[in-house]
Amino acid sequence: MAKKxxxxxxxxxxxxxxxxxxxxxxxxxxxxxxxxxYDTLYRELKAIEAKHPELVTADSPTQxxxxxxxxxxxxxxxxxxxxxxxxxxxxxxxxxxDGRVRKGLELDDDDPPVRYCCEPKIDGVAxxxxxxEGVLEMAATRGDGLVGENVTAxxxxxxxxxxxxxxxxxxxxxxxxxxxxxxxTKADFHRHNELQAERGEALMANPRNGAAGSLRQLDPAxxxxxxxxxxxxxxxxGSDLGVGTxxxxxxxxxxxxxxxxDRVRTVEGVDAVLAEHARTDKDRDSLDYEIDGLVxxxxxxxxxxxxxxxxxxxxxxxxxxxxPTEAVTRVANISVQVGRVxxxxxxxxxxxxxxxxxxxxxxxxxxxxxLERKDIxxxxxxxxxxxxxxxxxxxxxxxxxxxxxxxxxxxxxxxPACDSKLVEDGVFLRCPQGSHCPxxxxxAVQHYxxxxxxxxxxxxxxxxxxxxxxxxVKTLADLYRLDVESLxxxxxxxxxxxxxxxxxxxxxxxxxxxxxxHALGIKHVGxxxxxxxxxxxxxxxxVQATDLDALQEIDGIGPEVAAAVRDFFEDEEQxxxxxxxxxxxxxxxxxxxxxVDDDDDxxxxxxxPLHGKRIVFTxxxxxxxxxxxxxxxxSLGAKPSGSVSSKTDLLVAGExxxxxxxxxxxxxxxxxxxxxxxxxxxxxxxxxx
DNA sequence: TAGCCTCGAGTTCA
DNA sequence: CTCGAGGCTA
Numbered sequence: 001m002a003k004k005x006x007x008x009x010x011x012x013x014x015x016x017x018x019x020x021x022x023x024x025x026x027x028x029x030x031x032x033x034x035x036x037x038y039d040t041l042y043r044e045l046k047a048i049e050a051k052h053p054e055l056v057t058a059d060s061p062t063q064x065x066x067x068x069x070x071x072x073x074x075x076x077x078x079x080x081x082x083x084x085x086x087x088x089x090x091x092x093x094x095x096x097x098d099g100r101v102r103k104g105l106e107l108d109d110d111d112p113p114v115r116y117c118c119e120p121k122i123d124g125v126a127x128x129x130x131x132x133e134g135v136l137e138m139a140a141t142r143g144d145g146l147v148g149e150n151v152t153a154x155x156x157x158x159x160x161x162x163x164x165x166x167x168x169x170x171x172x173x174x175x176x177x178x179x180x181x182x183x184x185t186k187a188d189f190h191r192h193n194e195l196q197a198e199r200g201e202a203l204m205a206n207p208r209n210g211a212a213g214s215l216r217q218l219d220p221a222x223x224x225x226x227x228x229x230x231x232x233x234x235x236x237x238g239s240d241l242g243v244g245t246x247x248x249x250x251x252x253x254x255x256x257x258x259x260x261x262d263r264v265r266t267v268e269g270v271d272a273v274l275a276e277h278a279r280t281d282k283d284r285d286s287l288d289y290e291i292d293g294l295v296x297x298x299x300x301x302x303x304x305x306x307x308x309x310x311x312x313x314x315x316x317x318x319x320x321x322x323x324p325t326e327a328v329t330r331v332a333n334i335s336v337q338v339g340r341v342x343x344x345x346x347x348x349x350x351x352x353x354x355x356x357x358x359x360x361x362x363x364x365x366x367x368x369x370x371l372e373r374k375d376i377x378x379x380x381x382x383x384x385x386x387x388x389x390x391x392x393x394x395x396x397x398x399x400x401x402x403x404x405x406x407x408x409x410x411x412x413x414x415x416p417a418c419d420s421k422l423v424e425d426g427v428f429l430r431c432p433q434g435s436h437c438p439x440x441x442x443x444a445v446q447h448y449x450x451x452x453x454x455x456x457x458x459x460x461x462x463x464x465x466x467x468x469x470x471x472x473v474k475t476l477a478d479l480y481r482l483d484v485e486s487l488x489x490x491x492x493x494x495x496x497x498x499x500x501x502x503x504x505x506x507x508x509x510x511x512x513x514x515x516x517x518h519a520l521g522i523k524h525v526g527x528x529x530x531x532x533x534x535x536x537x538x539x540x541x542x543v544q545a546t547d548l549d550a551l552q553e554i555d556g557i558g559p560e561v562a563a564a565v566r567d568f569f570e571d572e573e574q575x576x577x578x579x580x581x582x583x584x585x586x587x588x589x590x591x592x593x594x595x596v597d598d599d600d601d602x603x604x605x606x607x608x609p610l611h612g613k614r615i616v617f618t619x620x621x622x623x624x625x626x627x628x629x630x631x632x633x634x635s636l637g638a639k640p641s642g643s644v645s646s647k648t649d650l651l652v653a654g655e656x657x658x659x660x661x662x663x664x665x666x667x668x669x670x671x672x673x674x675x676x677x678x679x680x681x682x683x684x685x686x687x688x689x
Numbered sequence: 690t691a692g693c694c695t696c697g698a699g700t701t702c703a
Numbered sequence: 704c705t706c707g708a709g710g711c712t713a
Contacts, residue, residue, distance in 0.1 A: 526697045
């Protein structure tokens with residue numbers, strides 16, 4: 001009994017939340033749930049109703065197709081009901097679909113696989129276009145599936161919707177109902193938001209809402225200003241085109257001048273659909289429009305007719321969605337972190353939530369300005385987005401979900417690690433204490449031992465924290481005073497690892513000058529500037545002794561960087577640390593002063609096709625690391641660089657290459673795959689000798 | 690002085 | 704990867 005009661009309560013709760021979300025999404029164009037969250041709730045509701053059919057009510061959200069139309073537009077009845085698609089995320093869901101299709105078509109195991117037409121599922125707004133005698137007569141949104149909103153005037157402003165069908169497709173039927181998706185490209189969406197931000201006007205939450213909002217403007221002149229596009233994906237059944245397959249129907253629509261997505265593929269059987277799904281997911285980020293899955297349709301129209309439809313959805317089509325990349329969670333707390341150069345960063349500590357395959361617990365809130373702009377409070381529900389770039393972002397807070405207990409985060413006035421008063425520096429607050437602040441000292445020590453500096457493997461985050469907290473290390477020089485006895489006192493530190501650490505430290509005493517300079521953590525001196533200094537001056541003593549003017553003479557070093565270098569070496573404390581390092585035996589290798597001889601083939605011998613070229617690597621390389629690739633390129637005389645610009649000669653793109661690849665293509669820069677690059681390296685003589 | 694190009698710094702998780 | 708900002712160049 002008690003069990004039954006709680007089921008009913010849960011049902012009521014689910015229905016209420018879903019109805020609210022439907023209204024917010026369809027009528028207000030201001031979603032309160034992400035797709036992923038909505039799907040979860042919807043699926044739970046459906047599952048409970050499937051188990052307890054007696055509890056299904058007529059007003060349950062599962063009993064209707066969409067939501068009611070807002071009343072500003074004239075209602076428009078659809079020629080044929082505009083259904084939605086059954087959707088699944090898991091592979092099993094797709095396999096079950098294939099099983100049902102085969103059963104419905106009375107196919108046996110030894111019959112050939114079903115041919116499916118696969119199309120990316122565009123994340124936009126569904127729209128029906130009615131052409132009479134080849135002329136656009138009406139455009140309607142989906143609405144509740146039976147009656148939508150008449151948005152003809154707005155649709156007419158969208159350039160990719162033909163007002164009259166082209167003759168190339170042959171004579172159209174008297175009445176043709178085309179279904180498709182209105183969308184906005186990512187680039188247009190960003191451009192539009194930038195403009196709005198400049199004018200201080202409201203921003204669009206995402207391209208889909210941008211498209212929905214734009215299409216439903218009461219003034220068509222406004223819609224005309226919005227960069228909307230349209231893909232056609234179907235013909236309402238009943239409009240007979242005299243073709244036999246979905247694929248042919250699309251081709252016909254294309255001939256009539258409607259735009260058809262260029263990633264439509266027909267494949268044989270369920271495994272091929274899965275492969276197509278994976279391929280599409282992989283390319284997802286590089287597409288210029290947002291998609292949230294793959295639409296899978298039985299290609300044969302006869303087969304479609306045979307399968308028919310259930311009350312709300314056709315039996316011959318399925319939306320195979322991707323893992324959601326957005327999720328909603330709550331901000332449990334906001335804390336601050338102290339960075340290497342003392343900047344204070346607020347961090348949201350989240351209730352763990354899974355987004356695109358990983359559990360996210362924290363996300364940066366960048367700085368005060370960002371925090372205030374997004375108005376994120378402790379206790380808020382927030383939308384977390386995690387795209388192909390791995391790093392999760394807080395998109396926005398769901399202010400509709402506030403219950404009044406949320407707290408505005410107050411920035412500390414003093415450094416959380418050393419209590420000194422923070423100072424303002426641009427958008428950041430900064431801790432003014434140099435290496436006296438334990439947080440900054442930890443960062444400094446870690447940087448000193450980091451891969452690209454002196455590469456001390458053993459010196460990880462945990463160990464550094466212990467060394468600083470126990471007071472064993474108060475300056476960089478203290479690293480070289482460590483001994484096995486004091487180290488083994490630390491947790492998780494045995495004699496063996498202690499000895500290894502000391503040996504590793506010993507090795508860094510004679511490091512290349514450029515690495516050592518980088519390791520010191522001088523402001524503005526990263527890898528590149530450190531190399532410039534080393535090449536121009538040759539020794540630590542020389543760098544120390546060079547005055548401001550002479551530093552600025554170095555190519556690539558300007559007033560700002562020169563001043564930072566001088567400040568560092570003139571600082572008494574740094575000077576004494578440097579002296580202590582020397583006393584401990586640290587003596588960076590001197591090197592020959594490299595005379596600048598800019599581009600020129602003073603180098604003898606033909607150096608192959610890469611000599612003097614500017615090359616950029618992007619994406620995941622599988623056979624070698626990016627560092628190795630850059631080294632190889634350098635040894636062939638190429639200049640590796642980090643970003644694509646008009647001066648770039650060559651781009652090597654690995655797996656999942658993103659914006660750089662897109663930019664390179666736009667600029668018409670030659671693009672190589674990893675394998676092509678490696679082949680080139682090999683035939684040009686591999687390493688240099 | 691404006692407009693590129695490039696560098697430095699910050700960033701999450703396993 | 705992205706942002707902000709330093710340095711160089713037309």
